Amino acid sequence: MKDFDNFKSSGDYIQSLERGLQVIQAFSQQNPSMTVSEVAKKTGLSRPAARRILLTLEHLGFAEAQSGHYSLTARTLSLGYAYLSSNNIWSIAHPFMREFVDQTGESCSISILDGTDVLYVARVSTKRIMSINLDVGSRLPAYATSMGHVLLANLQKDKLEAYLESVNFEKFTDKTITAKEQLLSVLEEVRKQDWGGVDQQFEEGLRSIAVPIRNANGQVIAAMNCSAHAGRISKTVLREEFLPLLQESARKISQAIVATNNPSYS
Amino acid sequence: MKDFDNFKSSGDYIQSLERGLQVIQAFSQQNPSMTVSEVAKKTGLSRPAARRILLTLEHLGFAEAQSGHYSLTARTLSLGYAYLSSNNIWSIAHPFMREFVDQTGESCSISILDGTDVLYVARVSTKRIMSINLDVGSRLPAYATSMGHVLLANLQKDKLEAYLESVNFEKFTDKTITAKEQLLSVLEEVRKQDWGGVDQQFEEGLRSIAVPIRNANGQVIAAMNCSAHAGRISKTVLREEFLPLLQESARKISQAIVATNNPSYS
Structure with missing residues (x-):
């Protein structure tokens, strides 16, 4: 963990990428669909940070929103498949x-x-x-x-x-x-x-x-x-x-x- | 695409998240393991941008490097599984x-x-x-x-x-x-x-x-x-x-x- 702390304080660390992957992994059988506030609570992110990530995921086609509730789309499978196929x-x-x-x-x-x-x-x-x-x-x-x-x-x-x-x-x-x-x-x-x-x-x-x-x-x-x-x-x-x-x-x-x-x- | 262009120019868009997901999806059966330059070429990112993303993915446990060649780890499966289970x-x-x-x-x-x-x-x-x-x-x-x-x-x-x-x-x-x-x-x-x-x-x-x-x-x-x-x-x-x-x-x-x-x- 020491290494990771050092890396985090370096200029190379991209925090928003870590947060984005956290948000994707926050969805589960227990939480298939969440509001911005629920995602913020589940990930420990601020509400504005969670909102920006969800909006970005939505525009990239990895998430979709219905009446303020976000869920993942099947496109997310491409991420796991990248590993499986490679x-x-x-x-x-x-x-x-x-x-x-x-x-x-x-x-x-x-x-x-x-x-x-x-x-x-x-x-x-x-x-x-x-x-x-x-x-x-x-x-x-x-x-x-x-x-x-x-x-x-x-x-x-x-x-x-x-x-x-x-x-x-x-x-x-x-x-x-x-x-x-x-x-x-x-x-x-x-x-x-x-x-x-x-x-x-x-x-x-x-x-x-x-x-x-x-x-x-x-x-x-x-x-x-x-x-x-x-x-x-x-x-x-x-x-x-x-x-x-x-x-x-x-x-x-x-x-x-x-x-x-x-x-x-x- | 117009919508997406508008969103991209808004303050809500997180470019590095898009790039990170692009890098993950760049790996495939044909390209299971790539150098920073190869990832940059495949994604159209600059070499420094590709490097920062790969380093971040490595520190988050989603990628690993051997002699300068990066490949995805099984942790990437968690991303696809988030959709499958939810x-x-x-x-x-x-x-x-x-x-x-x-x-x-x-x-x-x-x-x-x-x-x-x-x-x-x-x-x-x-x-x-x-x-x-x-x-x-x-x-x-x-x-x-x-x-x-x-x-x-x-x-x-x-x-x-x-x-x-x-x-x-x-x-x-x-x-x-x-x-x-x-x-x-x-x-x-x-x-x-x-x-x-x-x-x-x-x-x-x-x-x-x-x-x-x-x-x-x-x-x-x-x-x-x-x-x-x-x-x-x-x-x-x-x-x-x-x-x-x-x-x-x-x-x-x-x-x-x-x-x-x-x-x-x-």
Whole structure:
């Protein structure tokens, strides 16, 4: 953060770009449509600053207004698509993820750590109704998810400490880990066994297991999980039947990524 | 464009936000990683302006640099996801699209008109390897696609004229329509029969049919298509077997959208 503060006070920093991206990200399932005041409140910007950004986004076709309520337009998809089409490393994983889903009948995702969240970068779902909440681009708190545990367990010590300093624990269910010591002991176990499992710590009725995806140097670059309804899939099935298949998929994906020789993942 | 020019000269316009979003969209499959100069050239910005934007994006975690080459990070997905999670109108279409794909064994997409392009807002694919090129957020020129024909055929007269004034025709294949008169006569037919079909006008070996999706007032709000390999699916099969199924799906999706009472689609 020190670096960023230095950069902010340099002549190179464009504050209005940061604010504009903040405003776009302020929209969500809970806040699909907001007034200028609501956007100002949600982002911490002044009302005039929020208004100018919304007007600019509207004129650029990224937002639209109806009776004083702003919402995003589909053009915003172009921004995420710019990444998807230019960094297609995770498209390599798709056939292996699809194979896993065909074998198990359960959904499977890949995520990376972004700030204190896991950020979904690929997902293959079995559901007939696509779950928007867990689509590519969605974020979940790392401490409450199996992929988060795998990614945190493989962080360098200073980065893990920085994570623990910045994270705010929230109790989503009775089982959510909200104490640092408890999280650290779970991460220790995840590191030893090289996989993580979470049982209804984020949402009642949802359990998942996750394994690391490594680059050529053995560094963990992402995590891959299998999530299932707790009522349908027992912990034993997850661990004894699905885990070996998930580990095999992750191994194949690692190999395929190494084969691309992409410098971002070496 | 007059309106936008007026807005640009007002005190409310934030030029650096427009430029920042331009830079993000400059990255693509053809240009996954660019130097400051390359970004400047691609966007028409000055080198110092491009540099400041890239540095800001880097410090905000949306871009990363390796040996002077910038690329986007997965955090960019959050921007597209903000729209996907807040405007989940198209998630309503997914079960119907899935049903169509199960019936026909071919991929199916929904798009809207954005500028002179069709912009994909939903897609259900049969392919084992996800086709990144036609994922949600991708754009294709309207005049060369069946969804584009359906959307253009249902534009108000002044909007169609504005489209014809701003479009630049490119000859993708021998069959691409590149003359206004020819396009207008095709659109006339599409309007009459209420569906559009394109045979290898955008890409050799690819043919597709498309139908409109309407709101409660009968206005066309999107188009839905079925695209298939020309070598596998004949024009007759597309028209006689798949078209009625596609029309039925679009009708169900229209009904489901009307039922949501979403003011953006009324």
